[in-house]
Amino acid sequence: MKKKKTRRTTLLIAALLLTGVFIIYLEEPRPRGTVETVTPAVQKSGTLTPELAGIAAYLNTQNITLGELVGKKVILVDIWTYSCINCQRTLPYITAWHEKYKDLGLEIIGVHSPEFDFEKNPANVARAVEKWGIQYPVVLDNDHATWRAFRNNYWPRKYLIDIDGYIAYDHIGEGAYDETERKIQELLQERQERLGISLAMPLELSTINAPTVNFRQIGTPEIYLGSEFTRGNFGSPEGLPHGKTITYFAAAERTPNNVYLEGTWTVGKDHVRLESDTGKVHLQFTAKNANIVAGGPSNVTTYLNGEQREQFRTSSSDLYPVAMEKEYGTYDLTLDVTGKGFELYTFTFG
Known part of the structure; x- marks a missing residue:
C-alpha cells in the first residue's frame, strides 16, 4: 500500500457505561492500494503478515501497528465482529489467553470488521469491549481493508504471527482452542530463545467455563x-x-x-x-x-x-x-x- 501521511483526530466519546468512560481514537482511513507487509525481523521462508490497514478507530490503545511489534512480540490477530455469536463464543478463550500470556510476550489485537452498519459505530463497539472484558487493543476495520489484506472471508478468524513477522498459524471459526494455545506456547518459547531470555512458561492448558455447541x-x-x-x-x-x-x-x-x-x-x-x-x-x-x-x-x-x-x-x-x-x-x-x-x-x- 502506498503510504500517505495522515492527520490524526482524537475524539473523546464519554460512553457512560456501568464501569467507566471509554476513550476512542479515530484515524483517517488510508487510501486503498497494494497490500503492505511488515518488515521481517529475520528473512526466512513463509508468509509475512500484512500490516493493519484502513483503521477507523482504536480502543484500549492510541495507536498500534504490527510492524512495531515484529522482533519483540508474538501476535494473535483476532478478526471478529461484536454481534456475531460465533465470535462471542470464542472471546472467553481469547481474553483468558491475554491475561495468561501478556507478560510472556503475547500481544493480542482484535480486528473488528463489521458485518452490519451499526457495528461501525465506535461507541457500539466500545460497549461490546466493556461487556466482554476485553483489555487488549481493538482496532476498527470499518471498510474491511485489513480483512482484505489478510484475504479473509470468515468471522471469527485467528492468525498467530511469530516474532519474525510470519504467519505461523491460522484458524477459521470456533474450536481448536487447545491446539491454538499449544501453538501460542510454542511461539512464545521460540521468542525466548530468539531474545535470549528465560521466563517460566505454563505448560497446562486453560480451562474455560464457556458453552460448547454440537453443530x-x-x-x-x-x-x-x-x-x-x-x-x-x-x-x-x-x-x-x-x-x-x-x-x-x-x-x-x-x-x-x-x-x-x-x-x-x-x-x-x-x-x-x-x-x-x-x-x-x-x-x-x-x-x-x-x-x-x-x-x-x-x-x-x-x-x-x-x-x-x-x-x-x-x-x-x-x-x-x-x-x-x-x-x-x-x-x-x-x-x-x-x-x-x-x-x-x-x-x-x-
Missing part, C-alpha cells in the same frame, strides 16, 4: 433478513422487496426453517423494521439455542411451543438470546413485539 445437531441455518442480505429461508409470501413498506398477514401454514412476519414492516438492505405498533415473528427451528441480532427501542415477549418464556427490551443494536433450551430439538418460536422501530437483522443458533 451436527443444529438443523436450521443462519437466517438473514433484508433485501440484499437474505439467503432465503423467508416464508411470508409478500417477500422482501427492497425499500418497500409491507403489511404481512398471518400465514395459513408455516414451513420449518423459514421466518414469517405479521404486522407492517419496512424492508432494508440488511434488516426489516417494524412500522406498526405491534408485530410478530414466527420461526420453527432445530437447535438448542436461538439468538437474534436486533435493535430499536421495543419490548419483546418470546413464546416457545406456545408457552410464554422471556420478556426483554431491545435498546442498542446487539445480539439477544430468544431461546435457551437444555436439549437439542425442534421448537416453534414466536416473538411478540411491541413498539415501532424494532429492527431485526438475523437469527443464529447454537
Whole structure:
C-alpha cells in the first residue's frame, strides 16, 4: 500500500457505561492500494503478515501497528465482529489467553470488521469491549481493508504471527482452542530463545467455563433478513422487496426453517423494521439455542411451543438470546413485539 501521511483526530466519546468512560481514537482511513507487509525481523521462508490497514478507530490503545511489534512480540490477530455469536463464543478463550500470556510476550489485537452498519459505530463497539472484558487493543476495520489484506472471508478468524513477522498459524471459526494455545506456547518459547531470555512458561492448558455447541445437531441455518442480505429461508409470501413498506398477514401454514412476519414492516438492505405498533415473528427451528441480532427501542415477549418464556427490551443494536433450551430439538418460536422501530437483522443458533 502506498503510504500517505495522515492527520490524526482524537475524539473523546464519554460512553457512560456501568464501569467507566471509554476513550476512542479515530484515524483517517488510508487510501486503498497494494497490500503492505511488515518488515521481517529475520528473512526466512513463509508468509509475512500484512500490516493493519484502513483503521477507523482504536480502543484500549492510541495507536498500534504490527510492524512495531515484529522482533519483540508474538501476535494473535483476532478478526471478529461484536454481534456475531460465533465470535462471542470464542472471546472467553481469547481474553483468558491475554491475561495468561501478556507478560510472556503475547500481544493480542482484535480486528473488528463489521458485518452490519451499526457495528461501525465506535461507541457500539466500545460497549461490546466493556461487556466482554476485553483489555487488549481493538482496532476498527470499518471498510474491511485489513480483512482484505489478510484475504479473509470468515468471522471469527485467528492468525498467530511469530516474532519474525510470519504467519505461523491460522484458524477459521470456533474450536481448536487447545491446539491454538499449544501453538501460542510454542511461539512464545521460540521468542525466548530468539531474545535470549528465560521466563517460566505454563505448560497446562486453560480451562474455560464457556458453552460448547454440537453443530451436527443444529438443523436450521443462519437466517438473514433484508433485501440484499437474505439467503432465503423467508416464508411470508409478500417477500422482501427492497425499500418497500409491507403489511404481512398471518400465514395459513408455516414451513420449518423459514421466518414469517405479521404486522407492517419496512424492508432494508440488511434488516426489516417494524412500522406498526405491534408485530410478530414466527420461526420453527432445530437447535438448542436461538439468538437474534436486533435493535430499536421495543419490548419483546418470546413464546416457545406456545408457552410464554422471556420478556426483554431491545435498546442498542446487539445480539439477544430468544431461546435457551437444555436439549437439542425442534421448537416453534414466536416473538411478540411491541413498539415501532424494532429492527431485526438475523437469527443464529447454537
